[in-house]
Amino acid sequence: MNFQQEQKIVIRRTPSPEISDRIRQGKKFIVVEDSFDLGNIPNGYSLVDVKYKGSSFKTLIPQSLIFYMANPGEGSIDDALDEISDFYGDVEDFEEDIMRENGTSVQETDWAVMARGSYRTYLINKLVKSGRKNNEGEPVPEFKIDELNRLRLYDPEVKKITKAIAALALGKSIEDVGEYSVDGVLRHVTFTEVKTEQLSREEFDRITCWAGSHYEIRPEFKDEGYKIEKRHDRDFKTGTRIITRTRTVEAEIRKFEDEIEQIRKEKGDEIGRHDRALVRQYVNLVHIANVDSGNQLDIMPSEGRVKNE
Amino acid sequence: MSKIPPASITVELRERDVRDDLVRIIEDMGKIRNEHISNSQIPAEIKDEYLHLTYRLASVVKGLINENRAKEMQDIVKTVDKDRRLLRYDSRQDLYWKRRIPAFSQCLDDLVIFGMGDSFRNMEDKHHFLQALKYLAIENETNFDEKEIVLDSILPRHGGIETHTEGITRRILGRILGKRYRLESDQGGYTAVTNFVTFKDLESIVEIAREMGFSKLTISSDNGDAITNRFSGAKVDSEANTDYSQTGFVDGLLRVTKPLSYFIIGSLPERIQKKVNAKYEHYDGETGFYISAWFEALGGIAAGLYAGVKNDPSLGILIGAPFVAEAIIRGSYSSSKSRVIGTLAGKLLMYPFEDSLGVETLNPCLVDIPLLNQSESERCRISDYEKAALIEMPDEIEESLIWSAGNHHEYGNKFAANVNGNLNIGKGFVDKEHQAVIYNQGIPIGDYIKKSWLFCFHNERYLITGIAENNVPDSDKLTLTGRIAEELTNGDLESLGERTKRIGTEDGMKYIRLRRYSHGKITHDYEGMN
Numbered sequence: 001m002n003f004q005q006e007q008k009i010v011i012r013r014t015p016s017p018e019i020s021d022r023i024r025q026g027k028k029f030i031v032v033e034d035s036f037d038l039g040n041i042p043n044g045y046s047l048v049d050v051k052y053k054g055s056s057f058k059t060l061i062p063q064s065l066i067f068y069m070a071n072p073g074e075g076s077i078d079d080a081l082d083e084i085s086d087f088y089g090d091v092e093d094f095e096e097d098i099m100r101e102n103g104t105s106v107q108e109t110d111w112a113v114m115a116r117g118s119y120r121t122y123l124i125n126k127l128v129k130s131g132r133k134n135n136e137g138e139p140v141p142e143f144k145i146d147e148l149n150r151l152r153l154y155d156p157e158v159k160k161i162t163k164a165i166a167a168l169a170l171g172k173s174i175e176d177v178g179e180y181s182v183d184g185v186l187r188h189v190t191f192t193e194v195k196t197e198q199l200s201r202e203e204f205d206r207i208t209c210w211a212g213s214h215y216e217i218r219p220e221f222k223d224e225g226y227k228i229e230k231r232h233d234r235d236f237k238t239g240t241r242i243i244t245r246t247r248t249v250e251a252e253i254r255k256f257e258d259e260i261e262q263i264r265k266e267k268g269d270e271i272g273r274h275d276r277a278l279v280r281q282y283v284n285l286v287h288i289a290n291v292d293s294g295n296q297l298d299i300m301p302s303e304g305r306v307k308n309e
Numbered sequence: 310m311s312k313i314p315p316a317s318i319t320v321e322l323r324e325r326d327v328r329d330d331l332v333r334i335i336e337d338m339g340k341i342r343n344e345h346i347s348n349s350q351i352p353a354e355i356k357d358e359y360l361h362l363t364y365r366l367a368s369v370v371k372g373l374i375n376e377n378r379a380k381e382m383q384d385i386v387k388t389v390d391k392d393r394r395l396l397r398y399d400s401r402q403d404l405y406w407k408r409r410i411p412a413f414s415q416c417l418d419d420l421v422i423f424g425m426g427d428s429f430r431n432m433e434d435k436h437h438f439l440q441a442l443k444y445l446a447i448e449n450e451t452n453f454d455e456k457e458i459v460l461d462s463i464l465p466r467h468g469g470i471e472t473h474t475e476g477i478t479r480r481i482l483g484r485i486l487g488k489r490y491r492l493e494s495d496q497g498g499y500t501a502v503t504n505f506v507t508f509k510d511l512e513s514i515v516e517i518a519r520e521m522g523f524s525k526l527t528i529s530s531d532n533g534d535a536i537t538n539r540f541s542g543a544k545v546d547s548e549a550n551t552d553y554s555q556t557g558f559v560d561g562l563l564r565v566t567k568p569l570s571y572f573i574i575g576s577l578p579e580r581i582q583k584k585v586n587a588k589y590e591h592y593d594g595e596t597g598f599y600i601s602a603w604f605e606a607l608g609g610i611a612a613g614l615y616a617g618v619k620n621d622p623s624l625g626i627l628i629g630a631p632f633v634a635e636a637i638i639r640g641s642y643s644s645s646k647s648r649v650i651g652t653l654a655g656k657l658l659m660y661p662f663e664d665s666l667g668v669e670t671l672n673p674c675l676v677d678i679p680l681l682n683q684s685e686s687e688r689c690r691i692s693d694y695e696k697a698a699l700i701e702m703p704d705e706i707e708e709s710l711i712w713s714a715g716n717h718h719e720y721g722n723k724f725a726a727n728v729n730g731n732l733n734i735g736k737g738f739v740d741k742e743h744q745a746v747i748y749n750q751g752i753p754i755g756d757y758i759k760k761s762w763l764f765c766f767h768n769e770r771y772l773i774t775g776i777a778e779n780n781v782p783d784s785d786k787l788t789l790t791g792r793i794a795e796e797l798t799n800g801d802l803e804s805l806g807e808r809t810k811r812i813g814t815e816d817g818m819k820y821i822r823l824r825r826y827s828h829g830k831i832t833h834d835y836e837g838m839n
Binding site for chain 1 (some may be wrong): 313315321327330333334336360368369371372430445447449450454675733
């Protein structure tokens with residue numbers, strides 16, 4: 001490995017003749033050459049040149065998207081969520097090109113960071129509205145009851161699950177999740193997923209064979225977490241097995257998210273492209289941010305370009 | 310859409326914007342890490358998203374660094390090259406690396422402080438910064454295998470250091486000092502498993518495993534209750550069953566050769582005696598020990614008498630007395646401590662084999678000791694000082710910040726009461742000499758302290774954030790606040806940048822940021838690293 005401060009990376013930019021193809025494909029982040037002619041800007045797009053320390057990075061971006069990202073929370077929330085998600089997908093595609101070359105780009109990164117931030121703002125706007133004003137005259141945010149009802153977040157079963165997700169994110173052990181309580185939760189990490197067990201003699205015999213001078217683990221058991229001591233003693237049959245449980249915290253959070261979707265489907269709901277992200281944002285707002293903001297669930301713009309997948 | 314953006318837009322990114330991006334990226338990486346810190350499996354799409362975030366962090370770090378910082382980064386990368394275990398560095402292993410390669414840990418600390426600046430919040434972020442450096446280090450790598458190894462190692466978390474086998478020299482030293490242990494990690498790197506450890510060594514083993522970033526230490530011991538009492542959260546995992554069903558030939562031999570085998574085994578070191586006792590149905594540890602001790606005493610007397618009668622009485626004493634004395638010592642020590650002490654000769658003879666032949670416990674059980682890393686619980690509280698600095702106070706309240714003999718006793722009270730009515734930022738310190746109400750706090754983060762001061766002068770507020778090593782005695786802290794107040798009131802606004810630098814340098818801060826506010830607006834913003 002070697003680190004070099006100065007290194008020129010050739011970023012693949014879309015040549016002008018190919019731009020119309022990319023637009024036809026619905027691409028929302030088209031990196032163009034420095035020499036791009038202003039006269040060639042397609043309808044509905046803007047040419048945005050982001051400069052940093054003398055370096056230029058020009059992209060064609062739909063004007064509607066620029067509006068959404070420049071004015072987070074304004075305009076059609078549903079359109080904004082879809083457009084930003086598509087945009088983020090395109091940005092990540094471009095990133096992969098750079099990463100293939102092991103390159104870096106401050107400006108491209110700025111777009112990705114902005115997309116993530118704007119997406120979260122629109123999620124909040126989808127869930128929350130300005131309510132009545134407080135003593136200082138500032139509006140107090142209130143949840144949109146209709147949206148929460150649509151996501152069935154008032155359903156007692158779903159409500160319990162969202163609390164359980166929060167409890168997991170806050171570091172409660174899986175065994176304690178059953179209480180569905182986030183009161184007084186303190187961050188501590190419990191690791192119940194990996195367990196070391198001593199082998200019984202029967203199991204030892206089943207997984208080993210005598211190799212002349214010591215026991216060896218049979219090839220078919222080599223990758224199953226067994227460990228034995230190789231002694232020149234045929235009677236010494238001691239070993240351990242490390243068991244890795246598949247019930248992990250993330251698996252649980254995902255399982256809980258799946259459960260919410262299952263409950264909603266059973267009740268005839270259509271699951272929207274951003275619903276999972278909306279539930280995550282709701283859990284962050286209601287249960288986590290006020291307890292430990294650093295433990296909020298990560299939310300990235302949803303994949304998939306088709307609505308209501 | 311009310312406004313259509315122009316067809317062509319030029320945006321100039323400032324360093325401050327890039328730094329803001331860096332903080333947001335780190336926050337997102339931290340969220341992913343938190344969510345997956347205890348997972349044995351991280352889903353592939355999460356790994357990919359983390360890799361994207363690492364690339365972004367690498368991009369902004371590279372965009373911000375200067376030549377000096379680049380050299381430090383190069384040093385970090387060289388260290389990783391030398392010790393490849395650092396490819397799987399996790400901030401939970403930091404105590405281990407700090408002790409072994411202090412320069413590596415220090416450079417990484419400096420990089421985090423440089424990158425996060427005012428947003429410096431915990432030492433876990435070192436993990437993310439190292440991932441970014443690893444990404445940058447393979448920019449020119451032509452060997453795809455090497456690239457792949459590095460990219461594979463870019464993950465939101467790693468476990469403990471995977472193997473810790475003592476070198477031969479250390480092993481010998483360890484034996485001399487009475488420490489024999491081997492730490493092994495499980496597949497996910499969460500749990501350290503130690504083969505054998507005496508209770509008195511357990512604390513140091515726990516400390517080593519914690520240093521190495523493990524989350525749990527699994528130990529086989531017959532002292533399960535004592536361990537669970539000593540280490541909070543420790544619990545007995547499973548009882549090991551003693552199974553006599555397949556002891557075969559050796560057991561039969563023990564039964565047939567009973568008096569002789571009991572004498573021999575009872576003379577061996579205690580751990581071997583315990584092992585035989587636990588393993589073979591036809592050996593009774595206590596009986597074996599007493600047979601051995603009596604045989605030794607009687608044998609000593611017999612040998613002494615024989616030598617005394619045949620040769621010289623003094624020779625008889627010389628030969629017999631040591632055996633008799635040892636037997637008495639063994640017997641009395643063992644009966645008072647419920648132990649089965651072997652003979653010195655047995656100890657010396659069996660010393661090289663004691664580790665492999667010795668037993669851990671009479672009734673072995675696995676005990677899990679959770680190893681919480683201190684840095685996990687260190688989370689920075691969000692300061693409300695900035696909000697307080699932006700509050701526009703009524704003129705009457707602002708005027709109360711001007712000291713005169715007429716308001717000597719009342720000075721600062723009205724202002725402090727008004728701030729507390731809006732925000733809960735603690736009790737301000739009234740400094741009549743410099744005519745200010747001062748708020749300050751220090752949040753310890755690892756080996757550092759993040760200090761914030763809010764100086765409220767008439768129509769002026771100064772918010773200072775500094776990061777320094779956490780070794781300033783309490784007695785110096787008040788003096789420091791006075792010195793800064795002196796510096797702030799002693800000069801014009803043009804020299805504020807210079808004065809900020811001076812405060813940072815004189816008070817040994819690694820990072821300092823000073824913001825000046827007036828009438829609810831920020832007017833000056835200086836930042837510096839030492």
